[in-house]
Amino acid sequence: MSGAIDGSSMYVDIGTALAPGADPGISEEELDALEERVAAAHERIAAGIRDDEFGYAALSLPDRVDPDALREAVEPVADAEFVLTVGIGGSALGARTITSGIVPDRADRHVVLDNVDPEHVDRTVDRLPLAETAVNVVSKSGTTAETLANFLVVREAMDDAGVDWTERTIATTGSAGPLRALADEHDLPTRPVPEGVPGRFAALSAVGLVPAAILDGDIEGVLAGARAARESLAPSLFECPAYAYGATAYALEERGATVNAFMPYAESLEPFAEWFAQLWAESLGKAGRGQTPARALGVTDQHSQLQLYRAGPADKQITIVDADDRDGPTVPVAEHEELDYLGNTRLADLLAAERDATVASLAEAGQPTVRVGVDRLDAHALGELLYSMEAATILVGELADIETFTQPAVEWGKRAARALLAGEETAETATIEDLPDLRVE
Amino acid sequence: MSGAIDGSSMYVDIGTALAPGADPGISEEELDALEERVAAAHERIAAGIRDDEFGYAALSLPDRVDPDALREAVEPVADAEFVLTVGIGGSALGARTITSGIVPDRADRHVVLDNVDPEHVDRTVDRLPLAETAVNVVSKSGTTAETLANFLVVREAMDDAGVDWTERTIATTGSAGPLRALADEHDLPTRPVPEGVPGRFAALSAVGLVPAAILDGDIEGVLAGARAARESLAPSLFECPAYAYGATAYALEERGATVNAFMPYAESLEPFAEWFAQLWAESLGKAGRGQTPARALGVTDQHSQLQLYRAGPADKQITIVDADDRDGPTVPVAEHEELDYLGNTRLADLLAAERDATVASLAEAGQPTVRVGVDRLDAHALGELLYSMEAATILVGELADIETFTQPAVEWGKRAARALLAGEETAETATIEDLPDLRVE
Numbered sequence: 001m002s003g004a005i006d007g008s009s010m011y012v013d014i015g016t017a018l019a020p021g022a023d024p025g026i027s028e029e030e031l032d033a034l035e036e037r038v039a040a041a042h043e044r045i046a047a048g049i050r051d052d053e054f055g056y057a058a059l060s061l062p063d064r065v066d067p068d069a070l071r072e073a074v075e076p077v078a079d080a081e082f083v084l085t086v087g088i089g090g091s092a093l094g095a096r097t098i099t100s101g102i103v104p105d106r107a108d109r110h111v112v113l114d115n116v117d118p119e120h121v122d123r124t125v126d127r128l129p130l131a132e133t134a135v136n137v138v139s140k141s142g143t144t145a146e147t148l149a150n151f152l153v154v155r156e157a158m159d160d161a162g163v164d165w166t167e168r169t170i171a172t173t174g175s176a177g178p179l180r181a182l183a184d185e186h187d188l189p190t191r192p193v194p195e196g197v198p199g200r201f202a203a204l205s206a207v208g209l210v211p212a213a214i215l216d217g218d219i220e221g222v223l224a225g226a227r228a229a230r231e232s233l234a235p236s237l238f239e240c241p242a243y244a245y246g247a248t249a250y251a252l253e254e255r256g257a258t259v260n261a262f263m264p265y266a267e268s269l270e271p272f273a274e275w276f277a278q279l280w281a282e283s284l285g286k287a288g289r290g291q292t293p294a295r296a297l298g299v300t301d302q303h304s305q306l307q308l309y310r311a312g313p314a315d316k317q318i319t320i321v322d323a324d325d326r327d328g329p330t331v332p333v334a335e336h337e338e339l340d341y342l343g344n345t346r347l348a349d350l351l352a353a354e355r356d357a358t359v360a361s362l363a364e365a366g367q368p369t370v371r372v373g374v375d376r377l378d379a380h381a382l383g384e385l386l387y388s389m390e391a392a393t394i395l396v397g398e399l400a401d402i403e404t405f406t407q408p409a410v411e412w413g414k415r416a417a418r419a420l421l422a423g424e425e426t427a428e429t430a431t432i433e434d435l436p437d438l439r440v441e
Numbered sequence: 442m443s444g445a446i447d448g449s450s451m452y453v454d455i456g457t458a459l460a461p462g463a464d465p466g467i468s469e470e471e472l473d474a475l476e477e478r479v480a481a482a483h484e485r486i487a488a489g490i491r492d493d494e495f496g497y498a499a500l501s502l503p504d505r506v507d508p509d510a511l512r513e514a515v516e517p518v519a520d521a522e523f524v525l526t527v528g529i530g531g532s533a534l535g536a537r538t539i540t541s542g543i544v545p546d547r548a549d550r551h552v553v554l555d556n557v558d559p560e561h562v563d564r565t566v567d568r569l570p571l572a573e574t575a576v577n578v579v580s581k582s583g584t585t586a587e588t589l590a591n592f593l594v595v596r597e598a599m600d601d602a603g604v605d606w607t608e609r610t611i612a613t614t615g616s617a618g619p620l621r622a623l624a625d626e627h628d629l630p631t632r633p634v635p636e637g638v639p640g641r642f643a644a645l646s647a648v649g650l651v652p653a654a655i656l657d658g659d660i661e662g663v664l665a666g667a668r669a670a671r672e673s674l675a676p677s678l679f680e681c682p683a684y685a686y687g688a689t690a691y692a693l694e695e696r697g698a699t700v701n702a703f704m705p706y707a708e709s710l711e712p713f714a715e716w717f718a719q720l721w722a723e724s725l726g727k728a729g730r731g732q733t734p735a736r737a738l739g740v741t742d743q744h745s746q747l748q749l750y751r752a753g754p755a756d757k758q759i760t761i762v763d764a765d766d767r768d769g770p771t772v773p774v775a776e777h778e779e780l781d782y783l784g785n786t787r788l789a790d791l792l793a794a795e796r797d798a799t800v801a802s803l804a805e806a807g808q809p810t811v812r813v814g815v816d817r818l819d820a821h822a823l824g825e826l827l828y829s830m831e832a833a834t835i836l837v838g839e840l841a842d843i844e845t846f847t848q849p850a851v852e853w854g855k856r857a858a859r860a861l862l863a864g865e866e867t868a869e870t871a872t873i874e875d876l877p878d879l880r881v882e
Contacts, residue, residue, distance in 0.1 A: 008882070015878035028879070089744025105564055115741045116795070118769020118788035119818070120708035123546055125770075146740060149772045149783050149791055156773045178777040185776070237881070244881035258754055259700065259733050267561035278745035285749025292700050292749060292757070294735050299587060300556045302854065303530025304719035308726025308733060311850035313699055316733070328559020329566075331590045332597045335626070336619040341863045342590050347559035350590055350862065354557070357857035360873040364853060377560070409752035412805060413743060416798035421791065422782045432801040437456035438469070440678070440685035441449070 008228040009375040010384040012241040014248045016359060022368035023314050024255035026248065031237065034247050034399075039235035041398035042243065045391070046233070055405030058201035058390055059233075061194060062226035062383070065205050067219050073189050073206075074213045077134035077170055081109065083211040084128060086154060087138035088114045088146045089282075090199025091172075093275040094208030094386070095138070101382040103217040104268040110211045113154070116146045125157045135169040136210050140193040140202075142177025145417065151179075172206045198405050200279050203386050218379035225383025233391060241372075246392030248370055249317060250399045253291050257317040257368065260291040261309060264321040265298035265355050266377055269385075272321070273297070276389055283393045283404045290402075291317070298322070299354045306358065310365045318362055318369045321385070322355055325376040449669040451825040453682040454812035455689045457800060463809035464755050465696035467689065472678065475688050475840075480676035482839035483684065486832070487674070496846030499642035499831055500674075502635060503667035503824070506646050508660050514630050514647075515654045518575035518611055522550065524652040525569060527595060528579035529555045529587045530723075531640025532613075534716040535649030535827070536579070542823040544658040545709040551652045554595070557587045566598045576610040577651050581634040581643075583618025586858065592620075613647045639846050641720050644827050659820035666824025674832060682813075687833035689811055690758060691840045694732050698758040698809065701732040702750060705762040706739035706796050707818055710826075713762070714738070717830055724834045724845045731843075732758070739763070740795045747799065751806045759803055759810045762826070763796055766817040 019025030048056025071078075085095050092114035099110040113124055135154055139147045158165035171183040172191045183190045191206030193199075202208065204226050209219045234240040237247040249260060260280065262273045277293035284290040296305050298320065309318055326348035333343030342350070359369050372388075374381035397404030416428035460466030489497025512519075526536050533555035540551040554565055576595060580588045599606035612624040613632045624631045632647030634640075643649065645667050650660045675681040678688040690701060701721065703714045718734035725731040737746050739761065750759055767789035774784030783791070800810050813829075815822035838845030857869035 011880050011882035013878050013880045015880070016876055018877055018879065021877065088741060093745070104560065114744075115708055115738065116788050116791050117706070117708040118767050118792060119545065121788055122769050143779060145783060145791065146744075146795075148775070148780055149786070149788060152773045152775050152780070152783070153770050153788070178775070178779045181777055182775070239881065241881050258756055261733075265558070267556055267558045274745075281746050281749035281753075285746075285751075285753035287752065288754055290749050290753040292702075292733070292735055292753065293746075294700075294733055297556065300529060302851065303555075303587075304534070304715075305722050305726075305734075306854065307848045307850045308722035308731050310853075311728065312722075312726035312731040312733070313729055315699055326559050328563050329594050332593045334589070334593050334619070334623070336622055338584060338619045339589055339593070341859065342586060342593070345590070345862060347557050347562055347590060347594070350557050350586065350858075351559060353858045353861040354587075354854070356873050357854045357861060357869070360857055360869065360876055361851075361854035363876055364872055365850070407748045409748045409802075409806070410743065412751075413747065413795070413798045413802035416801055417791075417794045418782065420794040420798060421786060428798070428801065431805055432797050435457055435801055435804055436459055436462065437454050438459065439452050439454045439456070440680065440682050441452035 008232045008384055009381060010229065010241050010388060011373050012244040013371040014244055016363045017248050017252060017368040017370050021363060021366065023366045024252050024257045025368050026251040026255060030251060031247065034251060035236060037399055038237045038243055038247050041395055042233065042235040044398055045394055052196060054196045055198060055201065057196035059230065061197065061204040062223045062230060062387065065223060067223060070191065070206060070209055070213045070219065073191050074170060074210060076189055077168055078214055080134035080214060081132035082128055083110045083134045083136055083214050084154065085110065085112045085136045085138065085211055086147055086151045088144060089278060090202055091138035091147065091207060093271065093278055094203025095211045097203065097271040097275040098208050098212045098222060098382065099215060099217065100268050100271045102212055102222060102379040103215050106215050109215060113150045116149055121150060121153060125154060130158050130161045130163045133168060134214050135165065137169060137179065138172045138207055139179050140174050140199055142173045142179030148179065170210060172210060200282055201390055203275065221379025222383040225380035226387035229384040229387035242388035242391035243395050245370060245372060246395035249291065250396045252317045252368060256315055258291055259294055259316040261294040261296050261305065261316055261318045263296035263298050263301060263318060265351060266323065268377055269321060270297055272385065279389060279393050282407050284396055284400065284402055286402050289400060298358065299351060302354060302358055309367055310362060316367060318367060319372060320355065320359060320369055321372045323374050323377045323381065326351065449673045449825055450816040450822060451670065451682050451829060452814050453685040455685055457804045458689050458693060458809040458811050462804060462807065464807045465693050465698045466809050467692040467696060471692060472688065475692060476677060478840055479678045479684055479688050482836055483674065483676040485839055486835055493637060495637045496639060496642065498637035500671065502638065502645040503664045503671060503828065506664060508664060511632065511647060511650055511654045511660065514632050515611060515651060517630055518609055519655055521575035521655060522573035523569055524551045524575045524577055524655050525595065526551065526553045526577045526579065526652055527588055527592045529585060530719060531643055532579035532588065532648060534712065534719055535644025536652045538644065538712040538716040539649050539653045539663060539823065540656060540658065541709050541712045543653055543663060543820040544656050547656050550656060554591045557590055562591060562594060566595060571599050571602045571604045574609060575655050576606065578610060578620065579613045579648055580620050581615050581640055583614045583620030589620065611651060613651060641723055642831055644716065662820025663824040666821035667828035670825040670828035683829035683832035684836050686811060686813060687836035690732065691837045693758045693809060697756055699732055700735055700757040702735040702737050702746065702757055702759045704737035704739050704742060704759060706792060707764065709818060710762060711738055713826065720830060720834050723848050725837055725843055727843050730841060739799065740792060743795060743799055750808055751803060757808060759808060760813060761796065761800060761810055762813045764815050764818045764822065767792065
């Protein structure tokens with residue numbers, strides 16, 4: 001295992017995505033034909049990294065982020081029992097993914113307010129021991145309505161509880177905007193949101209790492225794993241796991257795989273699937289294309305979604321994410337013969353058998369799967385997974401000629417919501433007024 | 442509000458699914474043309490209910506389930522601080538949906554082991570105060586590998602902790618099988634799994650209600666809401682919210698809406714979306730058809746999936762689930778002008794504005810939405826929602842001529858996993874051996 005500390009342990013297996021067995025499926029010849037485009041895209045990506053271009057800059061983060069500076073910044077709140085992240089989308093999903101992945105035994109001490117559900121906000125604030133809670137507020141623009149609204153509610157609750165919120169809060173934000181102003185005014189510890197990196201690509205910066213740092217997670221390991229994945233970028237889909245994933249997904253989408261069912265076989269990676277879903281959907285859902293991510297979880301969703309994946313429309317790629325080595329209990333022998341086959345079985349072996357059976361079951365029905373594997377579920381592996389999926393997403397954007405780093409389609413709704421709240425009459429609010437209804441009750 | 446206790450408050454608004462605005466979309470004329478088929482399907486469903494046919498029997502549950510008997514059965518463990526449900530698929534999702542929906546302030550006292558992730562099982566068992574935990578083990582056949590394996594692990598952990606597990610366990614299972622034998626042998630309190638009802642349709646029975654009963658939730662309210670929804674079944678999609686939902690989804694799928702993005706605007710309904718995803722996928726994912734449920738959450742996923750929903754392929758129906766009346770905090774006025782528009786705004790109003798903006802934003806881009814609404818998030822409303830979505834699913838099955846109540850495609854994988862564990866060589870294990878691989882590392 002000497003290579004595992006710095007080397008890459010991640011692999012991508014696309015064997016079960018290959019035609020003629022799979023439909024939609026791709027042939028090795030078709031992949032060979034993609035190689036030239038992958039190589040060109042790699043050159044484009046490498047240049048983007050080198051020139052620090054908008055978006056591509058995300059792939060430099062593991063070299064730039066200084067974990068010591070992060071640890072120092074969180075020092076004032078590092079004694080906290082709980083971390084309350086107030087953020088939404090890219091300002092929340094990466095952080096939750098990292099605590100869940102690297103400190104799974106303490107992940108329930110990381111509470112995330114990434115919604116403005118009023119009763120849920122109330123319950124969350126009521127339940128937390130605010131004097132022992134570090135508040136981690138994250139907004140790149142410093143104006144995100146949901147985040148600022150929630151933060152103002154949390155701040156007032158701390159005031160009401162007699163807790164000095166300025167002593168318990170760390171802000172991660174850009175260089176301007178009301179959150180920056182507020183942080184300056186109250187002398188809060190802050191971390192910058194990296195320049196030139198869209199929120200959903202910012203997990204490998206303070207945006208994703210602060211809560212794990214507070215909970216004393218191995219953030220250095222995450223960054224080392226990401227660097228290993230960076231090292232593995234190469235101008236061939238057959239030599240780079242990230243590009244193997246991206247090129248295969250692109251080719252499968254071209255063949256009709258409009259759904260990407262993303263299914264980790266690990267509870268601690270469930271937030272990783274949510275993080276991936278944003279990365280993939282918001283980066284690639286453009287110009288009438290983009291796979292729809294369907295978040296799933298093995299083995300649980302074998303009892304929920306597998307019927308559809310196997311017997312429904314041939315419009316899916318199923319992505320299985322898992323680790324080779326798992327720990328955990330062995331099933332005791334029971335007093336009933338029918339359960340003998342379970343006795344003395346490690347749960348890890350049961351999980352692996354079910355996973356292998358599921359892949360084969362899908363293959364037997366002609367549904368393509370792609371396996372993403374790591375040695376074990378640790379910080380290094382999580383860093384590899386995060387970085388590789390970012391690189392895969394960027395590759396698909398290049399191949400599909402999409403603007404990977406923007407999200408223009410969400411602006412309409414933001415304007416509309418803001419106008420509604422401000423009581424203004426705009427083109428957007430007129431659309432809302434005029435919506436057709438046909439109500440059945 | 443006098444009618445709301447027993448009457449139905451649920452509505453379905455299909456206005457924003459209508460063509461020509463929406464693509465895929467349907468016209469009112471097309472819906473009119475569906476009416477006759479809906480009426481015929483309703484007759485079929487009503488006959489199935491009357492004759493207690495397999496599957497259709499689910500729609501009688503609210504009349505049959507006796508909440509007093511349930512409360513009596515859980516009496517021995519009703520003092521528990523935590524409930525640990527050990528089940529998977531239909532034996533877990535309904536139960537989690539109901540505790541989350543009707544006792545959201547105590548929902549974190551309901552812990553669900555619905556996966557055999559070994560480290561997660563270890564963490565869960567380690568963390569629970571087993572002496573104050575009621576174990577709720579649920580398996581219709583009594584042989585479900587994941588459930589029995591987990592239960593044997595939990596039982597041993599209780600033994601090891603010096604807790605008499607026979608005093609802390611309630612079993613919900615069929616009339617035969619190893620779990621039934623074990624319950625008889627150890628004189629456990631048991632509740633029967635209803636006859637003739639597939640697991641995913643069993644939420645409105647002991648299968649879904651036991652944990653809520655232990656946590657003193659209003660299970661009577663859930664059943665009353667379900668009865669109100671039953672009363673609302675009528676031979677017209679324009680007069681029955683459940684059928685309006687089902688017929689619209691069917692028609693949209695026929696027009697190319699292969700994805701159903703199911704998006705409650707309430708944290709407490711997130712498990713409801715998971716429950717729906719199983720119900721929809723496992724019932725209707727057959728013979729090459731079936732919408733893929735994409736679980737989402739408002740407003741959170743506006744910052745994750747909306748870009749794709751708005752600008753991606755025109756292959757989606759977006760289902761918005763929400764409640765008219767919400768409680769919760771008001772945003773305090775902040776010291777920055779840019780945040781003035783948020784000051785003194787109720788979070789509930791912010792949520793509603795964002796929801797309305799999202800529906801309009803999708804409509805403006807031609808993406809069809811269907812609204813499912815209730816007055817407020819209470820037990821009655823949850824009962825209506827559960828029952829109505831079951832009826833909607835059954836209606837789609839009739840319209841599509843699908844065997845709604847079976848799940849044949851999952852059997853292959855179950856056989857394969859079992860053979861792997863038993864070390865047998867079968868056709869299934871041979872398929873696993875022979876899977877192609879193309880590993881990039």
